[in-house]
Amino acid sequence: MLILTIAKVALRSLLANKLRSFLAMLGIIIGVGAVISMLALGTGVQKQSLDRITAMGSNLLVIRPASRGSGGVNSGTQQNMTLADALAIVKLEDVKEVAPVVGGNAQLKYLNKNTRTSLIGTTPSYFTSRAFDIDTGRGFTEAEAAGSAHVIVIGPVTATNLFGTAPAVGETVKLNGLNFTVVGVLKSKGDQGYFNPDDQVLLPYTTAMKQLFGVAYLREIDIQAVDGADLNEVQDRVTDLLRARHHLEDDAPEDFTVRNQADLIETRNETNRTFTLLLGGIASISLLVGGIGIMNIMLVTVTERTREIGVRKSLGAKHRDILGQFLIEAVLMSGVGGILGVLAGFGGAKIVEKAMGIPTIVEMTSVVLSLGFSAGVGIFFGFYPARRAANMDPIEALRYE
Amino acid sequence: MMIQARGLVKVFTLGGTTLRALDGVDFDVDKGELVAITGASGSGKSTMMNILGCLDRPDEGTYEIAGENAAKLSADRLAELRNKYIGFIFQSFNLLPRMSAQENVELPLLYAGMTRGTKEKARDALARVGLAERMHHEPNQLSGGQRQRVAIARALVNDPTIILADEPTGNLDSKTGEEIMKLIEALNAEGRSIAIVTHDPGIAKRCKREVFMRDGRVVPGGTIIRGDGSHGTVPGAATATGSSLDAPSANSLPEAKAT
Numbered sequence: 315m316l317i318l319t320i321a322k323v324a325l326r327s328l329l330a331n332k333l334r335s336f337l338a339m340l341g342i343i344i345g346v347g348a349v350i351s352m353l354a355l356g357t358g359v360q361k362q363s364l365d366r367i368t369a370m371g372s373n374l375l376v377i378r379p380a381s382r383g384s385g386g387v388n389s390g391t392q393q394n395m396t397l398a399d400a401l402a403i404v405k406l407e408d409v410k411e412v413a414p415v416v417g418g419n420a421q422l423k424y425l426n427k428n429t430r431t432s433l434i435g436t437t438p439s440y441f442t443s444r445a446f447d448i449d450t451g452r453g454f455t456e457a458e459a460a461g462s463a464h465v466i467v468i469g470p471v472t473a474t475n476l477f478g479t480a481p482a483v484g485e486t487v488k489l490n491g492l493n494f495t496v497v498g499v500l501k502s503k504g505d506q507g508y509f510n511p512d513d514q515v516l517l518p519y520t521t522a523m524k525q526l527f528g529v530a531y532l533r534e535i536d537i538q539a540v541d542g543a544d545l546n547e548v549q550d551r552v553t554d555l556l557r558a559r560h561h562l563e564d565d566a567p568e569d570f571t572v573r574n575q576a577d578l579i580e581t582r583n584e585t586n587r588t589f590t591l592l593l594g595g596i597a598s599i600s601l602l603v604g605g606i607g608i609m610n611i612m613l614v615t616v617t618e619r620t621r622e623i624g625v626r627k628s629l630g631a632k633h634r635d636i637l638g639q640f641l642i643e644a645v646l647m648s649g650v651g652g653i654l655g656v657l658a659g660f661g662g663a664k665i666v667e668k669a670m671g672i673p674t675i676v677e678m679t680s681v682v683l684s685l686g687f688s689a690g691v692g693i694f695f696g697f698y699p700a701r702r703a704a705n706m707d708p709i710e711a712l713r714y715e
Numbered sequence: 716m717m718i719q720a721r722g723l724v725k726v727f728t729l730g731g732t733t734l735r736a737l738d739g740v741d742f743d744v745d746k747g748e749l750v751a752i753t754g755a756s757g758s759g760k761s762t763m764m765n766i767l768g769c770l771d772r773p774d775e776g777t778y779e780i781a782g783e784n785a786a787k788l789s790a791d792r793l794a795e796l797r798n799k800y801i802g803f804i805f806q807s808f809n810l811l812p813r814m815s816a817q818e819n820v821e822l823p824l825l826y827a828g829m830t831r832g833t834k835e836k837a838r839d840a841l842a843r844v845g846l847a848e849r850m851h852h853e854p855n856q857l858s859g860g861q862r863q864r865v866a867i868a869r870a871l872v873n874d875p876t877i878i879l880a881d882e883p884t885g886n887l888d889s890k891t892g893e894e895i896m897k898l899i900e901a902l903n904a905e906g907r908s909i910a911i912v913t914h915d916p917g918i919a920k921r922c923k924r925e926v927f928m929r930d931g932r933v934v935p936g937g938t939i940i941r942g943d944g945s946h947g948t949v950p951g952a953a954t955a956t957g958s959s960l961d962a963p964s965a966n967s968l969p970e971a972k973a974t
Contacts, residue, residue, distance in 0.1 A: 319825060326813045625809045628770065629869070630798020630826040632791045708770045712809070 317642065324643040327615070328650075335647060338611035341604025342651030342691065343658055346684045348597035350659025354674035355666055356590030362673055363582045367575060373410075374443055375537040375549055377403075377556070380569045393531040394569050397519075399559055400535045406551050408543035411439035414519050415534040418527050422476060422515065423488040429475040432514045433489075435522020436536075443538040446516070451483035451498030459518040462525060467498040471513035489515075490526055545574045601684075604651065605691035612644050612699035623703050624711025637704040644696020645689055652688030656681050717781060717876050717908050718744040718767060724775035725762050725931075736762040737773065738931035744877060744910055749903040751919040752912045754928035761881075763928065764912045768803060768879045769796045781876045798826050802870030804880035804899075808862040810854040816841060816865045817850040823873045840868040844898060860891035867898060871907065878902070880911045884918060896921060 328335040379395050400414040416435040421428060434440070437459045441448075454465045466489070473482040473496075482496045494517070503511045523529055539548045549572050556570055616623070623636055659681075663674040725737040736759045744750055754760045765771040766778060769785050772793070778786045780800050785793065802823075803809075810819050820837035829836075841850045844864040854862055863883065870878050883899065884892030896918060903909050911918060919925050920941075927937030 316825070316830060323814070330813055621809070622811055625805075625811060626822070626826075627794060628768070628797060628803050628809075629823045630794050630873075632794045632826070635826060709765050712770075712805070 317638075320639050320642050321646065324639065324646050327619075327643065328647060334611060338607050339604075339647055339651035339654065341607035342601065342648050342688050343604075343655040345597065345601030345604040346652050346655025346688050347658030347662050348600050349594060349684045349687075350656060350676060350680055351662030351666055351674070352593035352597045353590060353680040354659070354663035354676040355672060356586065356593050357677055357680075358667070358672055358674040359589065360583065360586040361675060363586065364579065367578050367582065373539040373541065373543065373545065373575070375539065375545065375552060375572055375574045377535040377537065377552065377570050377572050378533070379531075380567070380571055394560060395532040395535060396530065397532065399556060400532065402555060402559060403535065403537060403552055406548070406555060408540050408548050408551075409537055410540045411443060411538045413437050413440035413443055413536040413538075414532045415440065415536060416519055416522050416527060416529060416531075417533045418522070420490050420515070420526060422472065424476040424485065427476050429472060431469075431472050431475075433522060433526065434514060434516050435519035435526070436516060437519060439538065440516065440536060443536045446503075446511075447501040449499045449501040450481070451496070453498055454516075454518055460520060461518070462520040463518055464492065464494045464521065465497045465517065466494045467500060467516040468496055469500050469510075469512040469514050470502045471510060472515060473499045475513070489517075492525065545576060549574055598687075601687060601691060604688075605648070605695040608644055608648055608651075608692060609695035609699060611647070612640060612696055613702070615643070616640060616699045616703040619703075620706065620711050620714040623706050624708050624714065627706070627708035628712060633704045636706075637700045640700035640703045641693060641696050644700065645692035648688045648692030648696075649685075652685045655688065656685065659684070716743055716779075717746050717748075718742070718910075719779045720767065720773075720776065721778075722776035723763065723766060723773045723778065725759075725766065725771070726774050735931050737766070737776075739776070740928075740931070740933055742767070742926065742933065744908050746908055747903070747906045748908050748910075748924060749900070749922045750910050750924040750926060751922035752910060752926050752928060753914070753916075753919045758928040759931040760912050760928045762931075764879060764881055764910075767877075767910065768801050769793045794826075798823055798873065800876040802873065802875040802878040804863070804866055804870050804878060804883045806882035806885040808854070808859070808866045808886070810862055810865055810869075812854055815851045815853055816846060816857065816868075819854070819865055820850075820869045820872050823869060827873060836872055837868070840872040841865070843871070844868045858891075859887050860894055863887065863891075863895050864898065867895070867902075871902065877908045877910060880909060882913055882915070883911065884915065885913075 377395065379393065397414055400412050403409060404412045413436045418433050419430060420433050421430050438453055438456055440446070441453050446453075448467070449470065451467070453467055454463065457463075458465050466487070468476075468482065476482065476487065477485065482499050485496050486493050487496060488494070500512070500516075537548070537552065539545060552572055553568065557568065560569055562568065623631075626636060626639075660676055663676055666672065667674045720740060720742040723737045723740040723742070724735065727734045727736050738759075740759070740763060742763065752760045752763065762771070766773050767780075769780070769788075770793070772788070773786055776786065777784060780796060783796065783800075785796055788796070797803075810816075811822070817834065817837045820840050821833045824833040824836055838847065838850055841847055844867050846861060846864050846868065849857060849861060849865075852861075854865070857865065863886075867878075867883075870880075880899065884895050887895060899909060899911070900921065911922060913919055923941055925939040925941075927934045927939075929937075
């Protein structure tokens with residue numbers, strides 16, 4: 315019998331029991347919807363964190379002090395990186411710029427307005443290595459950086475917090491009781507969740523080290539390699555240099571860590587893949603449950619239509635005719651459920667985006683995949699009931715009341 | 716010989732006791748015959764009908780339909796034979812719901828693998844039973860008599876070797892039943908072979924031949940043959956294979972049989 319003819323009959327019997335068919339499909343709808351919106355969430359998060367890493371600037375190596383402690387006991391970071399380390403690194407091959415970084419938090423005050431924000435003491439090269447652009451005013455100069463000038467560049471959010479819509483450049487603010495002049499406002503990079511690059515203050519490292527925090531050690535050294543340089547080679551050179559400078563024995567562990575951007579992306583992707591897999595896995599379980607729902611309804615349908623099966627057999631329906639008919643019915647149910655589920659998935663992704671503020675991306679592959687999967691679920695869970703129907707004895711079936 | 720059964724045996728086992736539902740039955744149907752199979756419940760006539768209809772296989776014996784041996788075939792091969800050679804008419808019509816009369820009648824053609832011209836053939840068959848007007852109606856929009864007409868159209872659409880009718884008027888009032896019988900007789904007059912399983916003596920006596928079954932056997936001498944089978948009336952001299960006077964007494968067979 316033609317598939318089209320069977321499909322028509324199948325559609326009619328589904329429509330004859332609208333509520334029941336819908337309830338049976340609901341499992342698939344929810345399952346597919348969950349798979350699609352969860353994968354969309356995973357993809358969105360992945361893209362977001364990739365964007366964040368690229369927003370940090372290119373060709374970047376970041377050196378941080380290693381964690382202090384032993385045997386898994388973490389007691390903060392070691393204090394061992396100095397300005398001299400940074401100055402030595404600049405001289406290495408393929409190193410374009412080096413930005414020493416010290417950091418902390420401080421209270422900013424302008425007239426009667428207060429805001430607490432994070433401070434980054436660094437050099438002008440930090441702007442390029444971390445891809446910060448100036449919106450209004452200017453960045454601070456090498457001279458200012460070296461000369462403990464009382465100038466700051468603030469993020470757009472910090473600017474709004476202190477000055478509202480009024481221009482910030484040229485104003486004087488108090489930072490831990492000292493006067494600083496705002497020389498520039500950064501362009502917005504967008505909130506990145508765990509920290510907001512738009513709400514921070516950049517100032518000369520000399521000022522930060524000596525006058526604000528009173529520290530002699532650096533929190534971080536950012537190295538920007540020249541374009542086209544092999545980051546791994548640069549990383550090796552930096553490592554060798556620092557080992558030598560820190561007088562480490564050959565077999566001693568490093569007291570610093572060097573991460574390059576490729577590492578960061580790799581680590582993030584790893585995490586995100588796991589995350590996506592987890593979400594997808596949970597969602598697949600609901601698809602499985604949906605399949606069981608379809609099997610249940612198909613078993614009921616087959617029993618209810620025992621007599622019809624008997625009649626069809628008496629008219630010459632073969633094993634495969636009956637098998638095909640009920641399989642198509644199951645697949646139709648799971649397929650329609652899948653399509654509705656895709657729509658639900660798009661909706662769900664939008665809701666997640668609105669509610670959690672995380673961008674979601676529905677990928678075509680996940681749509682195709684879950685549609686295929688739901689059709690597969692229909693075949694898999696429809697097979698047993700269909701086979702039961704096909705194996706019925708025609709006499710018994712005809713006699714069934 | 717359209718149908719030829721020899722030595723049919725069918726044994727059922729029910730809770731340890733065996734029941735010989737058929738115990739060595741010989742049965743033939745010739746081309747153009749209208750034959751009734753009668754007998755009490757449990758006499759084996761339903762079992763015989765199932766085997767004749769290729770719904771079941773005998774445990775012993777041979778069964779040939781249109782020259783093909785159907786006694787030992789697989790379920791799918793039996794389905795093919797049913798589709799090709801047999802048209803069923805059931806007591807409870809057995810039309811499929813949610814399908815129009817025409818679609819119901821098309822079913823045997825579709826199962827035969829026909830893809831073209833099924834609508835036309837179905838329409839012709841419905842016209843033959845006088846329901847051309849109602850071919851787009853679904854069973855629940857039709858009266859009992861109309862439903863049985865659709866079922867008859869379905870039974871003959873594939874031009875079967877034999878039509879097997881199981882109490883075709885059992886669910887109908889006497890007037891509608893009469894119409895259906897007239898239709899069956901008319902089809903027989905066109906040369907179709909028809910076997911009717913029935914309890915109803917009124918129906919049985921309108922068949923040219925009447926076979927009486929008891930305890931899984933065709934009762935010897937219980938067979939009545941009525942002249943040329945002029946419809947509706949029993950001709951004066953019924954010639955029997957045995958003697959019609961031998962007609963069984965213990966059963967529901969009516970006095971009308973022995974003339």
